[in-house]
Amino acid sequence: MTVKIVTDSTADIPSELAQELGIEVVPLKVRFGTEEFLDGMNLSSEEFYQRLIEGPTLPTTSQPSVGEFAEVYRHLGEGSDGIMSIHLSSKLSGTFNSAKQASEEAKVCCPIEVFDTLQASMAVGLIVLAVARAANAGAGMEELTALAEDTSSRSEFFVMLDTLEYLKKGGRVGPAMALIGGILNIKPMIILRDGEVNELAKERTRRKGVARLIRTAHEFGTIDDMAILHSTTPDEADSLASNLSRLLPEGRQPVISRAGSVIGTYSGPGALGIALIRSATS
């Protein structure tokens, strides 16, 4: 009898890793016109980004329904000690609210803790991975909730975008963020703070942007875990990972992850980012 771990597809956890740790991933939906797809299930990344770049219309996204979450909870609830359901920032998506409501209505006999990480993408992913490992090692609900809270408070997520257009059109530019735009070509750099998208910097070239990502990672001191996120540039992600692996404890490598179709809808192509969990001492 263990605690089951649920998250959503915006955590961008590589599917092998999710399977290996027994993490249940509930997909959000992405829609091109009238065609609807389940994030990470029935639309390949290649096809998604090709449509995103070349397609006539931008995709829209929607959260899983209360019913969909409830079904997952009922299914997992049988014979488990509890369910930890960990999600992206409630300030960016209604996913958390959907899950929260489902937890109240699902009538499952085991306890369900729905947790708002105030994070996105692999920053949620790293929190989920930490909690799943602890759950698999036998930790109980209380301990796992405390762990989720603790890792969330030490999580950071910052990204270099190729353009702010996708984030803007998707309405996810935070109120504290100056409206960047105009005739000068720049690479906006964003950081999640208090669950919202904030401005980290603006760079004029990708190389300066990558240098800024590396510099920013170093500013967070010692690091427990790290993930590199990219939307369309796997080589850049690989070289960033090997550059930063020395920040991690001996023998650990950053997880490399590709932004799924929901995160990709807002990041657009050419996004490159870092999610990390600071060490408790730093």
Added chain:
Amino acid sequence: MSQSSNLHQPSNALDGQDLISMFSAATAALRKHSEMVNRLNVYPVPDGDTGTNMLLTLERMLDTASQIKSQSASEIANAMWEGALRGSGGNSGVILAQLFKGMSTSFAGCDNVGPLQVAEALTEARDFAYSAVGNPVEGTMLTVMTEAASAARDSATNAGTVLEVFEASSIAASAAVENTPNLLARLREAGVVDAGGLGFWLVLEGIRLHLSGQNAALDAELPDYVDVSDSATGLAQEFLHSTEDEEYGNCTQFTLESTSEGASLSLDAIITSMNESASSVVVVGDSNLVKVHVHTETPKELLEYARTLGKVDQIRIQNMDEQRRDYAESWRRLAANADTAMQVPIAVVAVAWGEGLVRIFREHGATVLIAGDTMNPSVQEIADAVDAAPSDNVIFLPNNRDILPAAQQAVSISSKTLRVVPTSNIPEGISALLEFVQTRPLDENVEGMEETLSSVTCAEVCLSVRSVNLDGVDAAEGQVIGLLERKMVVSGDDATSVLLNLLGQAVAPDSELITLYWGGPMDNRQAELAAESVSNQFPDVDIELLPGGQPHYHFIISIE
């Protein structure tokens, strides 16, 4: 000397109103030759503005002092310093303003002052000037101030009168100006004397002329060693015999060539006809070719008329009202901002010029202080812009090496927390502005912005305004020149080939992006063709072509 003070004071004592008369004469002398001083810039770039900066400083100084109804030398000197400081723009203006700081210090508490105090004021001024500039260089206005002060002290301690003190200091200053090329290799190479030094001499000379009963506005003549031979400078000097009047309109210049049928031009007739519809008329030349300079409200009509006289060429129309309107407009905008705009934690105020460049700064959140062509903002204008910005914490980007000193002085008179990030050109300014993040603490922002300055290289393409051999490069007047970090590295007849050669020297193996801000005489099509050539020559570098709208410069280029 005013009669009232004569009764009770030594015969050569000066009161406050005497100081105003003296410095009115000094201003008139500088005004007469300010265009010549502008043209003595080491680099023959078309935005030389030393004379203008010094003149604006003096004009503001006089304005402020004239409003004080006082006979006291001390009170008037204080007002002069106040006005000069606020009115000073550019390096040269800030240094000149120290003259009045010296007077204000040395005349403190005195209703009347004599030769010894005058000499002391010049000495104090010299010391203030050295400390006002971060890195004093000999062979500049500073050296001229040193020599003038030294001669003034010698004269005063040998019982010289006020007139004798100014005679001695004017002679010493003139000799010092003549010697500046021997002290500074750049001047020697460029074949000019120091512009600021010459301006300072004109101030002393104007006072000397006034004290000896002459009319500085008419009688101030440049020393023989100032080369006025080349056509541009010669003509410019001629122009300035008629600048007493203050009307603005359009400064219109053109050449007029007689048509081939042997019809010769009559200078007198041209002058007479020009005077009917224009002011400040200057016509120089001969029966085959004349250069015309006028101020007129109706340049089109005037040119139409000129075409009936001969072949019109090299037309240059500069709207002086517009420059002032631009200024006025930016103040109104700033003032409106202060009332209605949402207050922000930190505001950035940037100096910019050219429609496209101004737009870029605005789009990235800066309040823009528009600088005109050869019109650097004064200390007061900078302080006003800062005070009008929508925050108590302001970061200022001068975007021009010559505006930096005035910006630093503005820190002391602004009521706000003002930090200056010393951007010395537009590319540095844009880099620094992009680094700014509203939510970051002020110190962190300033530090980060300063760090970006070294990450961008600035190059420029413009026309040479005189013939020159500098940094080992020859350029004839009217040729295109390329500057790399303000150093002349190439000249030629075609803007695109100069641009390519310049970039050949500026682009490093790790350069990623060349941004070309086009302006000056270029049009969109020419700029696109030039950018295409650049793109062919540097296939591995990204090229971005943007309309800068800056005057004079074909291209302002950032390489990063």
